[in-house]
Amino acid sequence: MEELVSLCKRRGFIFQSGEIYGGMQGMYDFGPLGVELKNNLKSAWWSSMVYETDNIEGLDASILSNPMVLRHSGHEDTFSDPMVDCRACNARWRSDLIDDSKCPACKSTDLTDPRPFNLMFKTSVGPIDDGSSFAYLRPETAQQIFTNFKNVVDSSSKTLPFGIAQIGKAFRNEITPRNFIFRVREFEQMELEFFVTPGTDDDWHKLWVQKRLDWWVQQGVPIESIELYDVPKDELAHYSKGTIDVMYKFPHGLEELEGIANRTDFDLGSHTKNQDELDITAKVMENKSSNTRLAIQDIETKKWVVPYVIEPSAGVERGILAILNEAYNIEELGDGKERTVLKLKPHLSPIKAAVIPLKKNNEDLVKIASDLKNTLQKLSLGRIVLENSGNIGKSYRRHDEIGTPLCITVDFESIDDNSVTVRDRDTMNQERLSIEALPAYLIDIVND
Numbered sequence: 001m002e003e004l005v006s007l008c009k010r011r012g013f014i015f016q017s018g019e020i021y022g023g024m025q026g027m028y029d030f031g032p033l034g035v036e037l038k039n040n041l042k043s044a045w046w047s048s049m050v051y052e053t054d055n056i057e058g059l060d061a062s063i064l065s066n067p068m069v070l071r072h073s074g075h076e077d078t079f080s081d082p083m084v085d086c087r088a089c090n091a092r093w094r095s096d097l098i099d100d101s102k103c104p105a106c107k108s109t110d111l112t113d114p115r116p117f118n119l120m121f122k123t124s125v126g127p128i129d130d131g132s133s134f135a136y137l138r139p140e141t142a143q144q145i146f147t148n149f150k151n152v153v154d155s156s157s158k159t160l161p162f163g164i165a166q167i168g169k170a171f172r173n174e175i176t177p178r179n180f181i182f183r184v185r186e187f188e189q190m191e192l193e194f195f196v197t198p199g200t201d202d203d204w205h206k207l208w209v210q211k212r213l214d215w216w217v218q219q220g221v222p223i224e225s226i227e228l229y230d231v232p233k234d235e236l237a238h239y240s241k242g243t244i245d246v247m248y249k250f251p252h253g254l255e256e257l258e259g260i261a262n263r264t265d266f267d268l269g270s271h272t273k274n275q276d277e278l279d280i281t282a283k284v285m286e287n288k289s290s291n292t293r294l295a296i297q298d299i300e301t302k303k304w305v306v307p308y309v310i311e312p313s314a315g316v317e318r319g320i321l322a323i324l325n326e327a328y329n330i331e332e333l334g335d336g337k338e339r340t341v342l343k344l345k346p347h348l349s350p351i352k353a354a355v356i357p358l359k360k361n362n363e364d365l366v367k368i369a370s371d372l373k374n375t376l377q378k379l380s381l382g383r384i385v386l387e388n389s390g391n392i393g394k395s396y397r398r399h400d401e402i403g404t405p406l407c408i409t410v411d412f413e414s415i416d417d418n419s420v421t422v423r424d425r426d427t428m429n430q431e432r433l434s435i436e437a438l439p440a441y442l443i444d445i446v447n448d
């Protein structure tokens with residue numbers, strides 16, 4: 001893990017937030033390459049959910065949440081972790097993460113009894129900060145999907161089964177953020193709420209588990225590094241009838257990468273008006289505040305149905321950590337030499353190709369390289385860079401380390417024959433290709 005963290009900082013993937021003032025625990029900033037990787041991962045998820053299906057719509061809802069939303073979702077009452085204080089050194093810990101009833105910092109056993117600590121952040125809204133008007137920073141993106149259920153159904157004429165997908169920030173005041181970007185206080189989630197007819201939920205749940213496994217494999221997380229965990233009844237979240245966690249072998253241990261839950265009709269049933277008129281199966285808090293019926297009419301029976309929900313919910317940061325961990329390789333090159341290479345799937349690589357003139361600032365070579373860069377950039381495959389460093393060996397090393405699939409060298413022969421040398425990141429093989437052939441070649445590689 002340390003080597004990976006160091007590469008992330010050195011090459012501009014991930015930085016500690018507020019580092020120049022000593023940093024802030026549980027917050028990270030994504031640098032020039034990190035933001036590209038993150039955007040590519042989110043875009044792969046969005047494509048697979050929204051573009052490659054016909055029954056999933058997208059949403060981008062607000063982060064600041066009306067407290068009523070999180071009251072009726074159950075988060076005000078139940079979204080907490082058990083916390084203990086160490087009486088010897090005053091440190092605070094999540095009691096369920098302490099192995100031997102000892103303070104992990106000073107090893108004292110003089111700990112308080114565990115008490116629930118609500119993980120939601122609050123902020124005041126409006127110019128007067130007297131506590132009367134506040135909002136929560138959403139702890140999951142899901143709730144605004146449920147509260148927008150009718151808006152989406154009405155505006156997109158959806159019938160069951162269908163889904164609403166959202167990617168966005170979530171905030172949790174974690175008691176002990178740790179393990180780099182694994183457990184943080186501000187992170188992004190990629191969440192799908194897939195609405196189905198009650199009774200078909202168990203089959204859809206199984207189907208989504210398989211679909212999500214296939215997707216992670218396509219992102220470069222091999223199935224051998226994944227285990228499924230069928231969450232026992234006594235560990236289930238308050239809304240869940242059953243949850244399968246996709247567990248990944250992170251550098252610090254086997255932990256949750258994504259959770260796929262059967263949320264039943266709990267959420268729509270909690271936020272709907274006229275609860276008594278609907279056959280809600282989940283145990284929900286009485287709701288006298290909602291002004292909207294969150295149900296869908298069965299076309300044949302005309303009966304209002306509160307759909308069940310299958311929810312695949314993945315963390316972007318945990319995805320990035322798993323993907324970087326899998327891609328990170330140190331390869332022996334013989335003669336005691338080695339190289340560090342990030343074998344990222346090309347669609348995720350922050351830079352798709354580097355175009356390198358053999359000689360720095362040579363007008364002819366830079367002109368060809370820069371025209372080629374512009375041509376490739378226009379393909380909209382992601383970022384293409386012009387490396388006018390004049391040091392081919394150094395450029396290759398840098399691009400291996402940041403996962404660029406192709407390095408394209410423009411040399412003096414290019415002036416005469418319009419061809420360039422293309423070096424493959426993984427095999428290090430070099431071949432001569434005509435400039436005209438490059439767009440199709442790069443498209444093939446990136447859309448692997």
Ligand code: GAP
Nearest residue numbers: 140142182183184187257258259313314315318
């Ligand atoms: N809407 C359901 C939900 O939020 P969750 O299991 O609490 O379920 C879903 O969170 C995913 O969000 C997790 O599988 C994980 O990838 C990510 N996640 C949760 N808490 C996180 C944290 N503190 N830091 C980073 N990622 C987190």
